[in-house]
Amino acid sequence: MNAPDRYERFVVPEGTKKVSYDRDTKIINAASFTIEREDHTVGNVLRMQLHKDPNVLFAGYKLPHPLQYKILVRIHTTSQSSPMQAYNQAINDLDKELSHLKSVFEDEVRRHSRDF
Amino acid sequence: MEGISYQRFPKVKIREMKDDYLKFELRETDASMANALRRVMLAEVPTLAIDLVEIEVNSTVLNDEFIAHRLGLIPLTSDRAMSMRFSRDCDACDGDGQCEFCSVEFTLNVRCTSDHTLDVTSTDLRSSDPTICCPVDVAARATAALDPNSAYDPSEQRGIIIVKLRRGQELRLRAIARKGIGKDHAKWSPAATVTFMYEPDIHINEDLMETLTLEEKRSWVESSPTKVFDIDPNTQQVVVVDPEAYTYDDEVIKKAEAMGKPGLVDINAKEDSFIFTVESTGAIKASQLVINAIEILRQKLDAVRLSLDTEECDEQFGELGAHLRGSAV
Ligand SMILES: [Zn+2]
Numbered sequence A: 001m002n003a004p005d006r007y008e009r010f011v012v013p014e015g016t017k018k019v020s021y022d023r024d025t026k027i028i029n030a031a032s033f034t035i036e037r038e039d040h041t042v043g044n045v046l047r048m049q050l051h052k053d054p055n056v057l058f059a060g061y062k063l064p065h066p067l068q069y070k071i072l073v074r075i076h077t078t079s080q081s082s083p084m085q086a087y088n089q090a091i092n093d094l095d096k097e098l099s100h101l102k103s104v105f106e107d108e109v110r111r112h113s114r115d116f
Numbered sequence B: 001m002e003g004i005s006y007q008r009f010p011k012v013k014i015r016e017m018k019d020d021y022l023k024f025e026l027r028e029t030d031a032s033m034a035n036a037l038r039r040v041m042l043a044e045v046p047t048l049a050i051d052l053v054e055i056e057v058n059s060t061v062l063n064d065e066f067i068a069h070r071l072g073l074i075p076l077t078s079d080r081a082m083s084m085r086f087s088r089d090c091d092a093c094d095g096d097g098q099c100e101f102c103s104v105e106f107t108l109n110v111r112c113t114s115d116h117t118l119d120v121t122s123t124d125l126r127s128s129d130p131t132i133c134c135p136v137d138v139a140a141r142a143t144a145a146l147d148p149n150s151a152y153d154p155s156e157q158r159g160i161i162i163v164k165l166r167r168g169q170e171l172r173l174r175a176i177a178r179k180g181i182g183k184d185h186a187k188w189s190p191a192a193t194v195t196f197m198y199e200p201d202i203h204i205n206e207d208l209m210e211t212l213t214l215e216e217k218r219s220w221v222e223s224s225p226t227k228v229f230d231i232d233p234n235t236q237q238v239v240v241v242d243p244e245a246y247t248y249d250d251e252v253i254k255k256a257e258a259m260g261k262p263g264l265v266d267i268n269a270k271e272d273s274f275i276f277t278v279e280s281t282g283a284i285k286a287s288q289l290v291i292n293a294i295e296i297l298r299q300k301l302d303a304v305r306l307s308l309d310t311e312e313c314d315e316q317f318g319e320l321g322a323h324l325r326g327s328a329v
Helices: A040-051 A083-115 B031-043 B064-072 B136-146 B214-222 B251-258 B286-303 B308-328
Strands: A019-023 A030-036 A056-062 A070-077 B011-018 B021-027 B047-058 B103-111 B118-121 B161-165 B170-180 B191-204 B229-231 B238-240 B265-280
Touching: A019 B308, A030 A083, A040 A056, A040 A070, A040 A083, A040 B031, A040 B286, A070 A083, A083 B011, A083 B286, B011 B286, B021 B286, B031 B191, B031 B265, B031 B286, B047 B064, B064 B161, B064 B170, B103 B118, B103 B161, B161 B170, B191 B238, B214 B229, B214 B238, B214 B251, B251 B265, B265 B286
Parallel strands: none
Antiparallel strands: A019 A030, A030 A070, A056 A070, B011 B021, B021 B265, B047 B170, B103 B170, B118 B161, B191 B265, B229 B238
16 A cells, blocks of 8 residues: 555656765765666676776675665775766776677677578 | 776677577676676566556456456567657656557457357457567467468467456456566566576596596596586596586585595686576567667666766865875875
């Protein structure tokens, strides 16, 4: 009767920001990003991409509670970078990787359909 | 400020491809990417499924909700789903079904007039536009009819049973199929199974293996619950026949230790090499399912980019950071 609507798991409520940014008040170059209506799918892939960046000293994510449909991504970088720069870089690199993957996959499907 | 790129360039090799089955190798990426794709295929690639049912007459043994649920679970062809709108986002309609952008209408009208039990199946569903959306078994029959070499035998196919009728019973309804995702309800999931495994890297220590008698070799080979190793009948050497049959059960390693030959074999999971198995419900082709999953994951990442006002907030932070760093040096 008081069950939440199923779409609440993936529809960002009106007036809520998809991504919000909180810099750490005690540590320079540390911040956390709150991403609404996302889960391990995006959280983990983002975290692993951030780990490839040598300027990232720490990158982690958590899903605070299974009924709170958001994740927290925390990034700490060296002074050569900033959490926001690292975050943008990670998304750009993943985006390029997926574009590449899509084209090689489509080529392979075409090659396979022709050969067999 | 633009950093250098840490982008990867994954490689793909398809091993087997059918409409509803795909086996492929994904290399030169990591488990987070493989798992993200798996999760998206299961829960976030959209399809069409019946979501709204108006029952006009139901004198069957099943109640209205039961039938509505069964209708929802019928897989529908969803090639167009990626370009359709979700009903909740559609501004061309109020989601009642009379809308080309977000829905497809079905009707069903069956009455039993004989003494034999009558099956009401997916083939009784009439789509308002069968080229866009119809039950997958109906679509398979239509495709097979066009192909004289098809192995498909229509007499073996009787459709997906919705309910059975006795004499005098009737079912008449209108149903609306909408776009949705598996995260909302499993009826929208296009995937029957999506799995990936790490490719194993198996090295036999040949020198140590040669210290074993044929009997010991046989006993070691048989200690594996799956047939990974065998003995060459000519050379009597232990060979790897099927590395992918290995289930990471460690049985051969324990056996080697028990035989007093630790290090007889070294097995590692290649961290950047995955073997995917994708099975589709038929709603979309397995290969298209992977392509759609890549596209959806891209869109998801695009949606989590920082907005401009958030970026501006960082610029002040950057200045502050520079100030703090400046004073610290
Ligand atoms: Zn609409």
